[in-house]
Amino acid sequence: MIEHTMRIKMMKRYLPVIVLLISLGAALGLAQTDQPVIKDDFQPSTLNQLGQEYPQVNSQGYARFRIVAPQAQSVSVNLGGRGGTPLKKSDDGVWTGTTAAPLDEGFHYYHLSVDGGTFNDPGTLNFYGSVRWESGIEIPAHDREFYALKDVPHGRVQQILFPSKSTRTSRRAFVYTPPDYDKKPAKRYPVLYLQHGWGEDETAWSNQGHANLIMDNLIAEGKTKPFLIVMTYGMTNDAKIGTIASFDIKPFETVLVDELIPYIDANFRTLSDQPHRAMAGLSMGGMETKTITFNHLNAFSHIGLLSGGTISSDDVKNTPDFAKKVKLVFVSYGSRELGGNRGGGRGGFGGDPKANAEALKQAGINSVFYVSPDTAHEFLSWRRSLHELAPLLFKN
Amino acid sequence: MIEHTMRIKMMKRYLPVIVLLISLGAALGLAQTDQPVIKDDFQPSTLNQLGQEYPQVNSQGYARFRIVAPQAQSVSVNLGGRGGTPLKKSDDGVWTGTTAAPLDEGFHYYHLSVDGGTFNDPGTLNFYGSVRWESGIEIPAHDREFYALKDVPHGRVQQILFPSKSTRTSRRAFVYTPPDYDKKPAKRYPVLYLQHGWGEDETAWSNQGHANLIMDNLIAEGKTKPFLIVMTYGMTNDAKIGTIASFDIKPFETVLVDELIPYIDANFRTLSDQPHRAMAGLSMGGMETKTITFNHLNAFSHIGLLSGGTISSDDVKNTPDFAKKVKLVFVSYGSRELGGNRGGGRGGFGGDPKANAEALKQAGINSVFYVSPDTAHEFLSWRRSLHELAPLLFKN
Numbered sequence: 001m002i003e004h005t006m007r008i009k010m011m012k013r014y015l016p017v018i019v020l021l022i023s024l025g026a027a028l029g030l031a032q033t034d035q036p037v038i039k040d041d042f043q044p045s046t047l048n049q050l051g052q053e054y055p056q057v058n059s060q061g062y063a064r065f066r067i068v069a070p071q072a073q074s075v076s077v078n079l080g081g082r083g084g085t086p087l088k089k090s091d092d093g094v095w096t097g098t099t100a101a102p103l104d105e106g107f108h109y110y111h112l113s114v115d116g117g118t119f120n121d122p123g124t125l126n127f128y129g130s131v132r133w134e135s136g137i138e139i140p141a142h143d144r145e146f147y148a149l150k151d152v153p154h155g156r157v158q159q160i161l162f163p164s165k166s167t168r169t170s171r172r173a174f175v176y177t178p179p180d181y182d183k184k185p186a187k188r189y190p191v192l193y194l195q196h197g198w199g200e201d202e203t204a205w206s207n208q209g210h211a212n213l214i215m216d217n218l219i220a221e222g223k224t225k226p227f228l229i230v231m232t233y234g235m236t237n238d239a240k241i242g243t244i245a246s247f248d249i250k251p252f253e254t255v256l257v258d259e260l261i262p263y264i265d266a267n268f269r270t271l272s273d274q275p276h277r278a279m280a281g282l283s284m285g286g287m288e289t290k291t292i293t294f295n296h297l298n299a300f301s302h303i304g305l306l307s308g309g310t311i312s313s314d315d316v317k318n319t320p321d322f323a324k325k326v327k328l329v330f331v332s333y334g335s336r337e338l339g340g341n342r343g344g345g346r347g348g349f350g351g352d353p354k355a356n357a358e359a360l361k362q363a364g365i366n367s368v369f370y371v372s373p374d375t376a377h378e379f380l381s382w383r384r385s386l387h388e389l390a391p392l393l394f395k396n
Numbered sequence: 397m398i399e400h401t402m403r404i405k406m407m408k409r410y411l412p413v414i415v416l417l418i419s420l421g422a423a424l425g426l427a428q429t430d431q432p433v434i435k436d437d438f439q440p441s442t443l444n445q446l447g448q449e450y451p452q453v454n455s456q457g458y459a460r461f462r463i464v465a466p467q468a469q470s471v472s473v474n475l476g477g478r479g480g481t482p483l484k485k486s487d488d489g490v491w492t493g494t495t496a497a498p499l500d501e502g503f504h505y506y507h508l509s510v511d512g513g514t515f516n517d518p519g520t521l522n523f524y525g526s527v528r529w530e531s532g533i534e535i536p537a538h539d540r541e542f543y544a545l546k547d548v549p550h551g552r553v554q555q556i557l558f559p560s561k562s563t564r565t566s567r568r569a570f571v572y573t574p575p576d577y578d579k580k581p582a583k584r585y586p587v588l589y590l591q592h593g594w595g596e597d598e599t600a601w602s603n604q605g606h607a608n609l610i611m612d613n614l615i616a617e618g619k620t621k622p623f624l625i626v627m628t629y630g631m632t633n634d635a636k637i638g639t640i641a642s643f644d645i646k647p648f649e650t651v652l653v654d655e656l657i658p659y660i661d662a663n664f665r666t667l668s669d670q671p672h673r674a675m676a677g678l679s680m681g682g683m684e685t686k687t688i689t690f691n692h693l694n695a696f697s698h699i700g701l702l703s704g705g706t707i708s709s710d711d712v713k714n715t716p717d718f719a720k721k722v723k724l725v726f727v728s729y730g731s732r733e734l735g736g737n738r739g740g741g742r743g744g745f746g747g748d749p750k751a752n753a754e755a756l757k758q759a760g761i762n763s764v765f766y767v768s769p770d771t772a773h774e775f776l777s778w779r780r781s782l783h784e785l786a787p788l789l790f791k792n
Contacts, residue, residue: 132445
């Protein structure tokens with residue numbers, strides 16, 4: 001991702017509940033304080049390592065951390081670069097603390113600062129983001145059923161190593177194949193190429209995004225056509241960490257278009273024509289999607305930009321045959337990203353995304369704009385976006 | 397693994413070289429010291445995260461660590477429970493240190509102790525062992541080519557989620573399919589069920605073991621028949637960490653035999669008869685293999701115990717039709733595990749493994765005993781063991 005933006009609207013969302021609880025507390029004769037009432041219903045985060053009790057999350061979205069470091073001078077939790085949650089040491093050398101405000105629903109990256117060093121929380125699983133394996137915590141979303149592991153037929157996530165002459169190595173990709181892929185040996189499938197954000201890698205859409213479970217559930221409900229999803233690393237800087245400013249898309253464009261796509265079409269039962277190939281990506285992956293699809297409209301018919309720019313009428317005018325070749329333009333954002341110019345939101349990036357989407361629709365293009373409620377530049381926005389996008393793909 | 401045993405024979409292995417170097421140093425007029433001569437050819441470990449320079453390894457097998465933690469009071473590296481390598485802080489708040497002795501070739505788990513807390517090294521990748529995601533470091537082995545990523549056709553590692561009624565959930569397994577699996581849609585394949593050790597999980601044989609690359613390379617050289625490898629979690633204590641002493645194999649036996657095997661045979665193109673099904677495992681996985689194969693000789697024909705017990709003549713005598721049904725008994729250990737009673741080695745566990753293997757051979761059973769040179773109860777022993785075992789499977 002370009003940056004971690006965690007727009008925690010402090011107190012705002014839960015204020016009515018909190019006011020009610022404080023009033024109730026006062027009515028019952030409990031001490032009334034300036035502190036928010038934090039419900040004592042903390043449960044281990046669903047992303048914790050086996051047997052680990054911490055971190056924990058309560059029903060309001062507060063997160064509570066517990067770190068053992070008896071001789072440490074300071075321990076704090078850094079959630080998405082928005083300052084820290086300092087932990088306090090008790091007499092037994094254990095550091096604990098709770099976030100000052102509820103977190104947004106969904107997945108959040110974080111790490112610890114221990115005596116000035118950056119470490120992961122040993123209680124939870126790690127997820128690749130910010131060009132490192134970070135700790136992760138999950139605030140249960142009210143709509144989490146759509147990406148839950150359910151008793152439905154499951155597709156597979158297949159790790160492949162494909163030859164890349166341009167980068168002189170074997171590169172890794174993951175391919176989601178739907179539940180019926182190995183049951184119907186004659187059937188061929190459309191393909192979505194799905195990219196992660198800056199600082200993430202080809203593991204992100206499965207680990208953080210649950211793309212496979214989203215598809216399994218949609219397919220079980222008959223809400224989407226089955227298709228393959230191909231996820232690979234969207235940069236070629238294997239030896240060095242690049243910055244977004246110095247990023248050159250050309251080497252990755254070569255890997256994707258000249259090497260990966262032919263490999264997938266040769267080794268999986270794909271429908272390999274333009275009408276059956278889509279590309280989408282989140283954040284930097286959206287920017288990659290726009291560049292690569294615009295350069296190769298003979299290869300892609302469906303385009304998805306998830307918190308990663310927009311497509312304007314000018315873009316379309318300047319691109320021959322766009323309206324004829326493109327069957328879907330899907331653009332989405334988390335609602336907290338759309339702050340306009342004042343809020344520093346991403347809405348201004350490439351023009352107002354909603355207005356752009358409307359203009360495309362007016363121009364006769366199948367244009368869909370989606371806003372994920374109460375989420376920022378984070379993975380719940382993108383899980384929901386995939387959930388909205390998938391049913392729209394390959395309908396023609 | 398039952399425990400981390402890192403039998404670092406301090407100085408022993410490199411003593412002649414070191415004596416020679418010190419003598420040379422003296423002859424050249426250099427200061428002679430009691431310290432070993434540590435070559436200044438350190439390189440980043442091959443398991444480091446993208447762009448990370450540390451930890452590093454030199455050509456002698458010394459490991460060097462670098463941790464940023466400016467306000468910490470103490471930082472040490474704990475390599476396999478054999479005491480620690482204390483790091484020293486320089487004026488800029490950076491902690492560095494080098495192991496007191498070379499490490500064995502191959503993969504080692506480790507973690508940091510920072511002011512009394514247990515954390516991972518942010519420089520390197522994590523691997524599941526000791527019931528937690530641990531840091532990993534790789535000392536390049538002289539024979540590392542057999543598990544290297546090469547420009548050969550690559551098989552896939554497929555993540556599946558299979559339904560398990562007995563544990564009321566979908567369980568995860570990884571299935572290695574050889575390079576020609578998707579090229580030859582009519583071909584059917586034998587299957588090896590391959591288990592990890594205690595404290596590890598279904599990711600271990602791919603991540604730490606490179607089982608897929610070992611197979612890709614063997615197949616490319618024509619040294620083994622292509623077959624599938626199925627790797628799943630060998631315990632059912634999903635909610636609680638069990639100890640080896642209280643481990644009850646029965647629930648896992650049900651998952652493997654009654655649920656996973658039928659699922660694999662229904663969803664992959666397997667040869668599903670007894671002659672084409674093998675089971676092997678490392679450490680606890682070897683114990684599981686022995687119990688489960690002995691209970692189900694109608695299901696398995698090839699048995700591999702990797703640092704995980706032996707099979708004796710008495711075992712065979714007490715098991716009806718063993719000699720008729722079992723086509724291979726493969727037992728292996730790392731050489732440093734075979735210390736006999738004196739050295740605390742694992743040789744005594746279930747009887748002397750070499751003598752047992754010989755006795756089976758005398759009794760007309762296809763019995764192979766392999767010792768990995770200069771390795772302990774660690775993954776290089778098991779990579780090599782798989783490399784030896786695979787060509788022996790499904791020959792009849």
